Amino acid sequence: MVYSRDFFELQLDFARTVAALFEMPVDRALLDYTNFYIRFGLARDFDPCHPVWRLYVDGLTRTSDICDWTYRFYLAQVADSRTSATVPETGCFSYAMQDAECVRIHFRNAESTATSPLSRERLPARLAELRSLFGDVKRNRQLVTRVVGTSWLYHLPAYQRCFPAAYVASARVAQPRYRHVSLWGQFLDRHGSLRLGAVQDFKKRLSKLANVRDLALAFPLQALAVEAPIAAFYTFYGIQPDC
Ligand SMILES: CC(C)(COP(=O)(O)OP(=O)(O)OC[C@H]1O[C@@H](n2cnc3c(N)ncnc32)[C@H](O)[C@@H]1OP(=O)(O)O)[C@@H](O)C(=O)NCCC(=O)NCCS
Structure with missing residues (x-):
């Protein structure tokens, strides 16, 4: 964009x-x-x-x-x-390695549709992207134990619903x-x-x-910092332990 x-x-x-x-x-x-x-x-x-x-x-x-x-x-x-720090993107999401044990999630609008990428209509697409992204983490980043994010977006229910509850609940003003x-x-x-x-x-x-x-x-909204164990993401997106 x-x-x-x-x-x-x-x-x-x-x-x-x-x-x-x-x-x-x-x-x-x-x-x-x-x-x-x-x-x-x-x-x-x-x-x-x-x-x-x-x-x-x-x-x-x-x-x-x-x-x-x-x-x-x-x-x-x-x-x-x-x-160059971000790995190949999965639709609107990408991740970067904060360190060997921690991935950081990024979001941008990669859609060309008229509707919001955060609309309920597009939620299945967002969840599919995140399932794919975390499948990649599971296959290729075996040392990862934590996921972090920092964004104003974590204020929005439309964004929060893309992630495990524990991750959203951890939000602190950054x-x-x-x-x-x-x-x-x-x-x-x-x-x-x-x-x-x-x-x-x-x-x-x-x-x-x-x-x-x-x-x-x-700024009307402050950036929020969130964090949760990677296991919460594998469970939330239905990624099998042996995937
Ligand atoms: C995220 C983004 C795509 C939303 O834009 P949009 O699709 O035109 O937004 P919409 O007006 O359709 O709103 C989508 C939802 O977010 C809410 N929202 C969007 N911007 C908001 C704002 N500034 N304040 C409060 N709520 C907001 C809307 O109320 C709506 O919620 P609802 O579906 O519950 O009613 C756009 O802000 C963007 O591309 N931002 C840049 C990317 C970015 O911020 N990335 C963060 C990197 S960490």
């Missing part, structure tokens, strides 16, 4: 606000408080000296329209924007995920356009911020 220009503008405005609040350079705020680095396909080490990031930052000083420059830069990078779509994704609809109600709420909260320490609370 190609994200809309508005999604970048929203984050750009936030980075400018943060730069003013914390008296930091805008390029630093763009690195630490937006999802740009990942969207440019630069993985997750957030290296301010990465040559592609430097190219982007250098361009900021040469343009009269930062949003336009940012979006053009994103579109040019988008073909390479998948991180540290603010300013660099990740696990926080910013709440402003997107399935087409990559902005969800206007959520954006309005965000801007209102941001304008009323009384204390910079409460910056994370400007």
Whole structure:
């Protein structure tokens, strides 16, 4: 899915606000408080000296329209924007190895249908994808004992129903995920356009911020961290012990 220009503008405005609040350079705020680095396909080490990031930052000083420059830069990078840490995807889901014993679940809309990938109608498809994904884990990642996830999505009953109850019940508010779509994704609809109600709420909260320490609370939904033993997933998706 190609994200809309508005999604970048929203984050750009936030980075400018943060730069003013914390008296930091805008390029630093763009690195630490937006999802740009990942969207440019630069993985997750957030290296301010990465040559592609430097190219982007250098361009900021040469343009009269930062949003336009940012979006053009994103579109040019988008073909390479998948991180190599994630294994082949199963529809909307993928996993990455956090370490030898732990898998981390990721979600993105990989559907081209008009309906929401989280709709009840598409639930069987989501469950089939997860069954396939965890079958792959069982076959190829025998040391795995734990599954983790972090996302705003764990607030949604429509997402929760894809996972074992123990995993959902473990939810705790995570540290603010300013660099990740696990926080910013709440402003997107399935087409990559902005969800206007959520954006309005965000801007209102941001304008009323009384204390910079409460910056994370400007986001209507916080990212939640979840975790459960792998056995709970094998049971939930009906994956046989000898699979
Ligand atoms: C997840 C995603 C596909 C949902 O978009 P969508 O399909 O257009 O969403 P819909 O409006 O059809 O809503 C689907 C359900 O989620 C709920 N929902 C969606 N966004 C919401 C939000 N920001 N706040 C509250 N509820 C929300 C809806 O109320 C609906 O619930 P219901 O079926 O119980 O009524 C879209 O937000 C997305 O692609 N986000 C980016 C991916 C992402 O965030 N990944 C996280 C990586 S960790």
